[in-house]
Amino acid sequence: MAKLFVGVDVGSVSTNMVVIDEEGNPLAAHYYRNDGQPLQVIQEGMAVLAESIKPATIAGVGTTGSGRLLAGAVLGADLVKNEITAHAAAAVHFHPAVQTILEIGGQDSKVIVIRNGVVTDFAMNTVCAAGTGSFLDHQAERLKIPIEEFGELALTAENKVRIAGRCTVFAESDMIAKQQFGFSKAEIINGLCEALVRNYLNNLARDKQLLEPIVFQGGVAANKGIRAAFERELKTTIIIPQYYHVMGAVGAALLARKQWIRTGKDSQFRGFADLNIKxxxxxxxxxxxxxxxxxxxxxxxxxxxxxxxxxxxxxxxxxxx
Amino acid sequence: MKITFPYMGPVFAYRKLFEGLGHEVVIPPRPSQRTIELGIKYSPEFICFPFKIILGSYLEALEQGADLIVTTGFIGACRAVYYGNLSERILHKLGFPVEVTVFDSPGEDLRGFLRNCRKLGNHTPFPKVVRTLELVIRLIFAHDYYQKKLNHLRPYERIPGNCSRKWIEIQQLLDSCNSLKELKEVLPEANRIIAGIPIDPERTILKVGLVGEIYLVMESFANHEVEERLAKLGVEVVRNQYISNWVTHFVLPPKRLLRQADPYLKHSAGGHEKENIGYILKYRQMGFDGIIHLLPFGCMPELVTQSLIPALSANLNLPILSLSLDEQLGWVNHMIRLEAFVELLWTRYGQAKEKINDGKVVCRS
Known part of the structure; x- marks a missing residue:
């Protein structure tokens, strides 16, 4: 029977699940919104996963993200890893030459510096969520634009508008001010994307050498406006991996696979049936x-x-x- | 009068000092979440995190009947200079009839220093003062000696948490001695406790130096037990911020260490930043794997160190993680950084080993 590895990334906004085979190729990837109930999402997601991979043995389970301890305990994971290591492992797997990883998720953003396939430096935002997905979500809702169309719309902007990006509260009042001056939604959104990128590069990536190739991952990588703003600021093209939205989970699965190859130990995975018990x-x-x-x-x-x-x-x- | 003092380092030794001088003493309780909440409630919002903890512990000591606070000031340092006076004003405003005695450096204000000494001396006969002082100083040095020993052993311990439990026993043991003779008698017992901790000396571990603002580096409740958390990840934490060290450096400033920091920072900004840079350089020479730097959010002297970290890290080829702590942040957020940092150090360690052993890597997940 095929040996498969499961990676689960329980983040602040989404829970992602990935199955990879023995060679490290992803077979299934699921992205769920948490809606404040990660435990339930894990149980439901695993049920869907069980359907999609039958029949196979689970040889290893890795968890990551801010809910990694909970997910690890619930699933009986073999490996519980921080998301910085997991993201780096996934990026290096798909793009071995990568030297810089930009990662923007729901409530945190990171920059990871890689040299020769190994993490040499990293930084993570602290208390403020100004440069993250939740803020974009909130603004999209306020402007009544579906978040999926947010980035596309930003690309249609004709004029440049500068929005204060230091803090979400100021950014929002600045956006309202610009809106009252008659700028279009597209222009304001584009300004917001640029503000977010500026904030990210000035605060997080300060003192870091951002060498090419640069990989951009995390939920916000879906946003074309942000990607374009990064490319304008950094004056280079940015790679968005195929599984950009579930890279943390892919990394956790890859690390579980690596551990299995090294130790050859059987998985402690609780089994799909046991997960339905409350x-x-x-x-x-x-x-x-x-x-x-x-x-x-x-x-x-x-x-x-x-x-x-x-x-x-x-x-x-x-x-x- | 009932004396209390800031909670920092071997507090039981300070009690012995004041009891030896014939005072009643209220030991401030080990700061808890409640202490921090009390401190935050009555402190200026942007004051340093250690001040908030100390103010909270004063309030808890006052609840237990203390009415005289003894603390140190020292002209020329950072905001910590004003801790004594600021806490006095806040406590008076809150209606506590408390007196705060601030010891400044005798070199700056000899008269005030002597006046304070006379006041606290309480007409104690001189030989007794000398005996008490000797006992207290020896207790402080013994306390720090055993703490260093346990920090060294912790990553090797076979039973998780054993070192921390033994540490409580040793502190109680030291607390039980009231004379130099008794201290001499308990030391072998303390050594036996340490020798009795089951360890696995074969374990491969990493060595990390802990530098930064003295209060956060010294007090485990303030730094979220960083030493114990790192030990669980297979890391030995070495630090040089101890009260005994502070006393030694006060008497004999570490001139060579400070001189080594000169290329990075010519003048002191008022805290321990030159010393910290000196220690980073020293730890590098000692072959440490990395450095963790702790600072309270908004700490001016340590922000100076932090701004020099990219240059230090590049010149020394040494990973340095700087963490800014305050009451807003939980340990979950720091754990991610600590884990990723340790992971980075393990990878570096593995690569270095690979070069030496030609492929035989000793590495743990």
């Missing part, structure tokens, strides 16, 4: 010491399957043992 997350404050940690616990049929948040290891160690 998972119940609970949270409480531990009063054992002055730390007062907020403990998060996931249960399945009264059995605790994962615990996070305890600084001393009181709860989490009893699980691993």
């Amino acid at each position: 998972f119940i997350p609970k949270t409480f404050e531990c009063n054992f010491c002055s730390n007062r940690c907020e403990i998060i616990r996931v249960e399945q049929e009264q059995k605790v399957i994962a615990v996070w948040g305890d600084k001393c290891g009181r709860y989490s160690e009893s699980i691993s043992a």
Whole structure:
């Protein structure tokens, strides 16, 4: 039977699932909006995945993204990796010569510097979401443009409009101001794309050498306006990989595959059937010491399957043992 | 009067100092989420994160009946100079009849220093003052010695969290001695505890230097237990910011270390930034794999260091990760950066090994 590897990327806005074969070729890729319920999305997505790949053995499961711990516990993952490593692994797999990765997702953006196929430097946005997908989403909604058409529309702009891009609050009031001066929607959106790119390059990519080839991935890479703005700023062409929207999941699957090749260990994957049983997350404050940690616990049929948040290891160690 | 002080380093030793001088002492509780929330509520919004923690811990100590705060000032440093006076104003405004005694450098204000000494001296006979001081200084050095030892052992421990649990035992042990004789007696016991920690010395580990703003580097609750988290990823964390080090450097400034930083920074901006640059250079010479730099959001001296990091990193061919911490950020966000950074270090380590061993890579996932 064919040996397959599953990668799951639970991000802030979307949950992505990918299946790759033993050679690392993606067989199926799914992109779901979380709508605040990643646990449910994981369960439903895995059910769809199970349908599409029958019959095969799952030889490894990798999870990544901000929800990687939860996904890892729920699925019984073999590998739980941070998204920077996962994104880099996927980009290097499809474009071995890549030297720079621009990644813009729902709530965070990263720049990853690669030399000789290895991560040498990276940066990630901190508190502000000014340069990310959620902000574009919000503005698209406000202007009543479907997010899928957002980028196309930006390309039709005739005149340049400068929008303040430092902060979403200022950007929005600036957009309204420009709108009252009579600029078209297309021009305002194009201005917004340029502001986002300017903000990204000035803050995140500051002090970084952005050498070609440059790969642009993450959900926002679908936006043609942003891509065009990047190409104008960097004066070069930018590669958008085929699986740009699920690269994190591809990376997690590739890393799980790499680990399997190295160790040859059987997967700890819980199995598709077991995923339908309800998972119940609970949270409480531990009063054992002055730390007062907020403990998060996931249960399945009264059995605790994962615990996070305890600084001393009181709860989490009893699980691993 | 009931004395309290900022929560920083070996607080039990400070208690012994003031108790030796015949005062009642309220030890501020180890800062918790509540401490930080209290501090944020009553601090200016843009003051440094350590100030907020310290103010919160003062408030908790005042709740327990403290009415005299003893702290240090030192002219010429950064905003930390004003911590004492600022906290006094805030606490007075809140209606606490508290007194704040700020020790400044005796070189700058000898009279004020002596006046404070006389006040806290409490007519204690001179030989007793000397004995107390010696005990306190030895306790501080013992505390830091064992903490360094445990930081070294932590990545090798067989039972996760063992070193941290033993650390609590050792602190209690040191806290139990009230004289130099008792201290001498407990030291072998502390050594036995350390020797009894099961370790796996064969493990391949990475070495990372921790530099940055002293409070964040020293206090684990403020830096989200960065040392323990890194140890779990197979990294030994070495730092030089300890109270004992601070005392030593106060008496004997580390001239050579500071001179080494000259090519990058000629003059001090008021904090520990020259020292930090000196340590980055030193750790590089010692063959460390990387550096982690911590600063509170908006910390002026450490922003100076941060701005020099790209140049340092390129010249030394040494990965440096700079993290800005404050009350707004949870550890989840930092964990991504820490994990990716450690991954980067492992890859570099593997490549270096490959060159030496001709393909036989020792690497862990």
